[in-house]
Amino acid sequence: MxxxxxxxxxxxxxxxxxxxxxxxxxxxxxxxxxxxxxxxxxxxxxxxxxxxxxxxxxxxxxxxxxxxxxxxxxxxxxxxxxxxxxxxxxxxxxxxxxxxxxxxxxxxxxxxxxxxxxxxxxxxxxxxxxxxxxxxxxxxxxxxxxxxxxxxxxxxxxxxxxxxxxxxxxxxxxxxxxxxxxTPIDLSLPINDVETETDVLESVTKIIYEANNAIILVDACAIRHRVVEEVRQLIDKSQLPAFATPMSKGAIDETNPRFGGVYIGDISRPDVKQAVESADLVISIGALKSDFNSGGFTYRTHTKTTIEFHSDHIKVGYATYPGIGMKSVLQKLLATLDFNKIRHSESAKSDPPALVNEEYGKFSGEEVTHSFFWPFIGKNWLQEKDVIITETGTANFGILETRFPKGVTSISQVLWGSIGYSVGACQGAALAVKESDPSRRVILIVGDGSFQLTAQEVSTMIRHGLKPIIVLINNDGYTIERMIHGEDASYNDIQSWKHTKILETFGAKEGEYENYVVKTRKEVEELFSKGNTFSKADKIQLVELFMPKLDAPRALKITGKMAEKLNAKTE
The missing domain is CATH 3.40.50.970 (Thiamin diphosphate (ThDP)-binding fold, Pyr/PP domains)
Incomplete structure (x- = not known):
């Protein structure tokens, strides 16, 4: 019938x-x-x-x-x-x-x-x-x-x-x-209690007007619960300095002069740490304070001077308003705030951190180090609307030192942290991009150890004609584990693979794939250059990028020591 x-x-x-x-x-x-x-x-x-x-x-x-x-x-x-x-x-x-x-x-x-x-x-x-x-x-x-x-x-x-x-x-x-x-499924959010929401709006407005150097701190749940557009408007209209966390990388337009960097507690760069922790008001949106997302629980912000916006509750100082969702509150704030009354302090502004090669002298002048690579691709190679997937490990921490062009989407798994996640996630993301906006490049950056867990999914990418750029960091094993414990332990070693044979082995046809091997900074500069054939991403490509075994991003080195200390804690 x-x-x-x-x-x-x-x-x-x-x-x-x-x-x-x-x-x-x-x-x-x-x-x-x-x-x-x-x-x-x-x-x-x-x-x-x-x-x-x-x-x-x-x-x-x-x-x-x-x-x-x-x-x-x-x-x-x-x-x-x-x-x-x-x-x-x-x-x-x-x-x-x-x-x-x-x-x-x-x-x-x-x-x-x-x-x-x-x-x-x-x-x-x-x-x-x-x-x-x-x-x-x-x-x-x-x-x-x-x-x-x-x-x-x-x-x-x-x-x-x-x-x-x-x-x-x-x-x-x-x-x-x-x-x-x-009839489409009703996807509208639960309606906030009017009286409670009004009280929240009055309290939040009063505190914002009284602040002398407020900042906005955006976290993962701002993305997950779909308030990125409200956040963008709040930053633009208030002109307050705005900071991301590792899990919200890409949620803020990093070309916006009000973007101050990534806050990770004590792991933050000094200028970011100073700007966030000296603020007399932190407007926190979608916070998810896990260990790796908060610098090992080293946030130096104070409850009394923080407003927290969440999907199902709002916190204003020590007061909690359960059942009040942030999307409606943010929309009403945007409509009612007198942005001329918001004060700005020069000390609360944070210029983008200098993208420098901090450890140029530690390794040979030709080796590709993390402190060289991550700032380089942000400044010289990434382009607007890229989708970049980074693996649990060095890539997740390295990407924090990369300044994104406008509209870049970053996918990582900071909280769950399952090694091998990024290869499967790349297949799914690349397919979604193919369906919605094929003009976007999809870039996967994964370590050799993580790649071995889920490498088969490259076969699925080939099967569906997906064209990601796969940057495979060959640093001889589980570097993130080495940074936590066992630098030279055998359990952090892996079997070496012939990575440039992977695409062919999984059935990529001649002329529809390309392999590259990069071992020096000069080769990075030549390959990761805007406008060349490689950067057009018109076929699936794999870059085997060699890095020193015991080199790691700045944030990972600090986090690794924190994690080891936390794991050994008995009281």
Whole structure:
């Protein structure tokens, strides 16, 4: 009947309505019939090399598109994806995890099926996902399936966290009314209590007017909960100095003269540290004060002189206003603040840090050091609207020393910190860019150790005609671990690979890929130069960039020692 559809098509068409065009995952017998229906809903199947990579890729896709979908099979498939899904939960990334599960009849009878623990318990794997899912639903009742789908998808989008949807094999093609598809899912945020919000606005306005040298500190949840545009307007209209954190790199236009740099507590550059910590008011937006994001918990800001904006509460000094979301408050502030009343102090302004090669004399004059490379690419090679993915390790810390052109999107995993994340995330991000704005370059910077965990996903990039520039740092092992403990320990060593054979091995065709080997500063200057063929990024390219084994970015060296000390702490 025209007014009916199937449960699976209702779900897939809802994904399409949310802007998803490609679905990541790995096929398995409990999800195969569901996968047959993807084309009818206008969705493409990615087909990843394994479920862990698929989880990372869905994370990267969502950071570009705003939401993503991942399909795995019961037990063996879904468990393989969980580290990726947990990372999305930790980092506040909306991923819809759809799991094909055995039929409701098999579950009721406790059948001894493959992919089970052999004990008749079919809920055990869903329960494992419960604590890393904002909502968990099982579509085992056609009368409420549409409602459960809409509820889960809304929760995923608004909470910016994964949800888990179990789809039994005998429910896939069950008929349900299709009329719900005529009305888009209501993605509006909960409405703030009017009286409480008014009180917040009055308090915040008074404090801002009284401040002599306020600053704005932008963090990860400003990106995740979609207030980047409000933040941009606040910076432009108030003309207050604005600072990012490692997790919010790219959220602020770094060409804006009011951008002061990256604040990481005691790890910050001295001028940034002075500007933030001398402020008499910190307007903190979307704070996520994890160890690596806060310089090992070394923030020197004070609760009394801080206003914190969060997705579900506001803090003004020591007062907390639960249930008051920041988006509405920021929009009302932009509409009501008299920006002429906001005072500026010269001491609160922070000029961009000098991009200098700090350690030129430590290594030979020709070696490519971190202190040379990261400032260099920011000044000479990156371009507007680039998408740059950096791996947990040296790249995550090195990128902090790179000044971005306007419109650059930075993807990293500072909180969850799963080694190997960036390769999968690059595949997902590159696919999302191909769908939305193919003119953007996608750049992956990953270490040789991390690359070995998820290298297979380069195969998926080739399969889908994606064209990232992969900069593979060859520094002979797990440098981030060496900086924390065991500089020369064998457990931080890896087997050397022939990296320039990777693209060919994974099936890239002649003329559709390129390899480069870079060992000197002169070669960096020649290759990473605007306007050359390499920089056009018209094919997939891999650069093997050699760096000294024990060299590391300034911030990582300090953080490594802090982490080792924190790990050894007993009281």
């Amino acid at each position: 025209a007014d009916e559809t199937t449960i699976v098509l209702y779900l897939f068409k809802r994904l399409h309505q949310l802007g998803i065009r490609s679905v990541h995952g790995v096929p398995g017998d409990y999800n195969l019939v569901a996968l047959d229906n993807l084309p009818e809903a206008g969705l493409d199947w990615v087909g990843n090399c394994n479920e862990l990579n698929a989880g990372y890729a869905a994370d990267g896709y969502a950071r570009i598109k705003g939401i993503s979908a991942l399909i795995t099979t019961f037990g063996v498939g879904e468990l393989s994806a969980l580290a990726g899904v947990a990372g999305a939960y930790s980092e506040r990334v909306p991923v819809v995890h759809i799991v094909g599960v055995p039929s409701t009849l098999s579950q009721k009878s406790g059948a001894l099926l493959h992919h089970t623990l052999g004990n008749g318990d079919f809920s055990v794997f869903a329960n494992m996902s419960r604590n890393i899912s904002e909502v968990l639903v099982t579509l085992n009742d056609p009368t409420i399936a549409a409602r459960d789908i809409d509820r889960a998808l809304k929760a995923c989008y608004i909470s910016a966290r994964p949800v888990y949807i179990a789809l039994p094999t005998d429910m896939v093609l069950k008929k349900i009314p299709s009329r719900g598809l005529d």
